[in-house]
Amino acid sequence: MRVSVFMMRWRRELRRVLVALLFICMTVKLQLELRMLDSAETGGGYAPWWGNETLGHLRAFPKNSGSQNYSKMKGILTLNETHGKEVSTSNTDAVINIKLQHKTMAKPRDIKLPTPTKDIVKNAKLKPLIDKTAPRPKQRGALSLDRSKGGGAASKAAPKKGGKVTVLNRGVSHDVDSKEVSLTKENIARIKKQLEAENKLQKIYNVNRYGPVLNNTSILLVQVHRRLENLAHLVKSMKAVRGINESLVIFSHDFWDECMNNFVRNITEFRVMQIFFPFSIQLHPFTFPGRDPRDCPWNVKGHQALTCLNRAWPDSYGHFREAAFTQIKHHWWWKLHRVFEGLRVTGKSYSGHVVFLEEDHYLAPDLLHVLHLMVRLQPTLCKDCLVLTLGNYNKLNAAVYKNFVERGDWWVTKYNMGFALDASAWWTLRKCHRQFCHFDDYNWDWTMTSLVQTCHKPRIPMFSIRLSRVAHVGSCGTHVKKKSCDVGAEVMVAHNRFKAVSQYLFPKTLILQSTHRSSGKTKKGNGGWGDYRDQQLCLAIANGTATQNTIERLQFPDNT
Numbered sequence: 001m002r003v004s005v006f007m008m009r010w011r012r013e014l015r016r017v018l019v020a021l022l023f024i025c026m027t028v029k030l031q032l033e034l035r036m037l038d039s040a041e042t043g044g045g046y047a048p049w050w051g052n053e054t055l056g057h058l059r060a061f062p063k064n065s066g067s068q069n070y071s072k073m074k075g076i077l078t079l080n081e082t083h084g085k086e087v088s089t090s091n092t093d094a095v096i097n098i099k100l101q102h103k104t105m106a107k108p109r110d111i112k113l114p115t116p117t118k119d120i121v122k123n124a125k126l127k128p129l130i131d132k133t134a135p136r137p138k139q140r141g142a143l144s145l146d147r148s149k150g151g152g153a154a155s156k157a158a159p160k161k162g163g164k165v166t167v168l169n170r171g172v173s174h175d176v177d178s179k180e181v182s183l184t185k186e187n188i189a190r191i192k193k194q195l196e197a198e199n200k201l202q203k204i205y206n207v208n209r210y211g212p213v214l215n216n217t218s219i220l221l222v223q224v225h226r227r228l229e230n231l232a233h234l235v236k237s238m239k240a241v242r243g244i245n246e247s248l249v250i251f252s253h254d255f256w257d258e259c260m261n262n263f264v265r266n267i268t269e270f271r272v273m274q275i276f277f278p279f280s281i282q283l284h285p286f287t288f289p290g291r292d293p294r295d296c297p298w299n300v301k302g303h304q305a306l307t308c309l310n311r312a313w314p315d316s317y318g319h320f321r322e323a324a325f326t327q328i329k330h331h332w333w334w335k336l337h338r339v340f341e342g343l344r345v346t347g348k349s350y351s352g353h354v355v356f357l358e359e360d361h362y363l364a365p366d367l368l369h370v371l372h373l374m375v376r377l378q379p380t381l382c383k384d385c386l387v388l389t390l391g392n393y394n395k396l397n398a399a400v401y402k403n404f405v406e407r408g409d410w411w412v413t414k415y416n417m418g419f420a421l422d423a424s425a426w427w428t429l430r431k432c433h434r435q436f437c438h439f440d441d442y443n444w445d446w447t448m449t450s451l452v453q454t455c456h457k458p459r460i461p462m463f464s465i466r467l468s469r470v471a472h473v474g475s476c477g478t479h480v481k482k483k484s485c486d487v488g489a490e491v492m493v494a495h496n497r498f499k500a501v502s503q504y505l506f507p508k509t510l511i512l513q514s515t516h517r518s519s520g521k522t523k524k525g526n527g528g529w530g531d532y533r534d535q536q537l538c539l540a541i542a543n544g545t546a547t548q549n550t551i552e553r554l555q556f557p558d559n560t
Contacts (some may be wrong), residue, residue, distance in 0.1 A: 029396070188283055191256045195276040195283075202344055204248065205265060205272040213248050213271065213345045216352045218368060220249045221339055223332060223358045228260055230360045230474055233491045235267060237363040242506075244270045247368060248345065252335040254280045254327060273345075275338055277331045279537065279551060281323050288533050288554050289323060289330060296320040309556060315530035316440045325442040326534050332444040333436065334541050340426045341544065353388065353420040360474020361391075361417060362494040366505040367469040371420060373510060374405070378463055381512045382407050385463035386425040391417030391470030398500070401466035403507035408517025410462035412448040418470035419462075430542070432456070437538035442528030453522045466513070467504055471497065 183191070204213060220238070224231060238244055251264050254277040264274055284290040296308035298320050314320055339346055339354055346354075353371065357363075367390055374388050387410045394401060410419075421429075429448075432455035439447045452460045471494035473487065498505070529535070533554040540546035 183282065183285065188285075192278075192283055195256060195278060198274060199276055199278070202273065202275075204345070206268060207271060209268070210245050210271050214352075215349050217345075218247045218352050218371060219339070219346070219354045220247060221335065221354050221356050222249065222251050222361075223335060223356075224251050224253045224255075224260070225359060226255050226257065226260070227359050227474070228257075228263060229487050231260070232263065233473065233487065234357070234359060234361055234363070235263075237365075237495075239269045240365045241363055241367050242365055243368040243372075247271070248273060250275060250339065252277065252331070252338070254331045255282050256280075273343075275335065275343075277334055278548075279330060279334070279546070281327055284551065288551065289327065289537060291323045292555075298322050310531055310533070313531045313533075315527035316525060317527045319527055319530075321531040321534060322442070322528060325528055326531070329442055329444045329447065329529070330534070330537060330541070333538060334546075336426065337541055337544070340423060346423075350423055353422050355390065355418055355420045357418060357470070358474070360472060362471040362473045362491055363418075364469040364471075364498045364505060366507075367418070369506050370465055370469055373507070374463060374465065377405075377510055381405065381510070382461065382463040385461045386410075386421075386428055387415075387460060387462040388420040389415040389418065389462050389464040390420065390468070391415070392464065392466075392468045393417075393472075394466060394468055398467055398504050402504050403510050404466040404513050405510045406464050406466060406513045406515060406517060408462060408464070408515075409459040409519035410452050411517065411519035412445045412452060413443075415462060415464060416445040417468070417472060425460075428456070428460070433542035434539070437535050437542060439525055440527055440529045441525030443526060446523075446526060447529075449519065450522060450525065453519055459519060464517075465510070467501065 207213075222231075222234065238249065248271045249267075250273045252275050253260070256276065261274070264272060279289050281290040286293060292309060294309040296306055296311055296314075300306065300308075300320065310320055353375065355367075355371065370390060371388065374390075378385060378388070382405075385407060389410070392415050412419075429451070432451045435451050435455050436447055439450050441447045441450070473490040473494050475485075475490065536554060537546060537550065540550045
């Protein structure tokens with residue numbers, strides 16, 4: 001009797017000790033992540049997942065960056081964007097010389113704009129204003145610092161009396177990059193023809209070296225905008241990936257640039273294909289899906305006095321569309337349909353996996369090794385998992401993660417780097433295309449998180465590697481402007497990190513942890529996706545009916 005009483009007391013005390021240890025560990029972990037976040041903001045180290053500035057998380061777009069002069073560390077890339085000069089990219093195996101072509105530039109007034117009329121849109125399904133006074137979420141509203149005059153402090157103009165329209169000035173820029181709206185009508189028409197021809201041709205480079213693409217060939221799909229320096233670093237890391245010559249890398253562009261195209265087409269270490277997003281701002285600079293001059297400013301007040309085209313289509317917070325942000329979601333949605341439904345190499349018999357990447361990622365050399373290992377072990381360790389994730393924002397010591405894998409709901413915002421889908425997973429996700437197109441969030445990853453949580457029962461499961469094989473090195477550039485931006489330094493940090501954990505790379509097997517991660521509670525969207533035209537274009541892409549005629553029908557030329 002005494003022994004049993006003693007054992008009960010001993011177990012009770014043991015539980016208390018374990019709870020205390022758990023609390024201490026969680027506190028230490030939180031402090032470490034906060035410290036890393038602070039270091040990331042000052043230009044070094046890594047931030048926890050919610051502090052990373054990925055395409056899906058940020059609302060900023062740097063403006064007026066001037067001429068691009070990128071200096072690459074250790075001879076990876078040197079770019080001097082000056083007409084008539086050469087751009088040279090070099091590594092240990094090859095030297096690529098790219099001749100910049102002179103481009104005829106024109107001011108926006110050279111493009112004829114549609115003639116506005118007096119009536120608001122009548123033939124569209126208008127929706128009422130929703131929660132106009134609600135503030136935009138601050139935690140996911142990071143914006144580029146385009147300082148105003150007068151010491152750079154953000155300013156806010158008071159609304160005028162009498163119901164007149166007042167536009168807030170917060171010291172940040174929400175304008176489309178001038179380089180994307182500077183082409184003449186003739187150049188736009190020429191690029192459209194070239195783009196259409198390339199998409200129809202579907203040319204794969206280096207097939208003569210590495211053979212044809214097979215039904216089970218792994219594909220790396222990269223979303224590309226305009227950051228050539230970041231792309232060069234990504235390609236360099238790809239060249240170090242074991243087995244890359246047996247894969248196909250598809251670059252999906254939303255900006256036509258000869259320098260970028262020449263760089264991609266001169267890659268010789270693996271098979272390459274390019275696809276081009278046809279509904280970009282560059283090709284529609286002053287009409288939807290670009291910024292129509294008849295559109296409302298994104299943060300305009302005094303809705304009752306508005307006569308702008310899209311006054312009836314604000315988002316959930318009373319703000320209006322911003323083309324620079326909606327383009328990213330459109331592009332991401334289009335490339336999925338293009339790869340799984342529009343390419344000959346991924347026809348009905350394709351059984352491989354497509355790994356989703358972006359131009360500001362950096363890869364570990366065993367990325368494909370881990371992918372193939374996860375594919376082989378999935379039927380045993382995670383039979384029902386539809387998504388394989390190779391990247392995350394875990395920041396603890398690699399010794400904690402080793403060769404562990406985990407199962408759980410696909411929390412897309414935390415696992416949006418290097419995730420892999422096969423055709424079966426795609427067709428499952430595709431069933432919820434209406435929710436994707438109507439969910440009020442300009443971020444594709446937050447939209448997908450909502451889709452995973454609410455459209456599928458049970459939630460879509462993932463099979464994830466704990467030690468990330470993908471690093472994000474794009475905290476400066478397209479979306480955020482810091483006081484000091486050094487892409488080379490970020491890349492060096494990522495390279496050194498993978499080098500430091502080399503003992504855990506190329507594992508022979510994977511060990512499943514018993515925990516099951518939940519994707520948490522459903523959340524309201526961040527806004528930015530309330531415009532009827534964005535939703536209709538998204539649905540047209542999903543239905544395979546999106547053409548130039550679709551864009552023309554969404555112009556509403558007889559309305560203002």
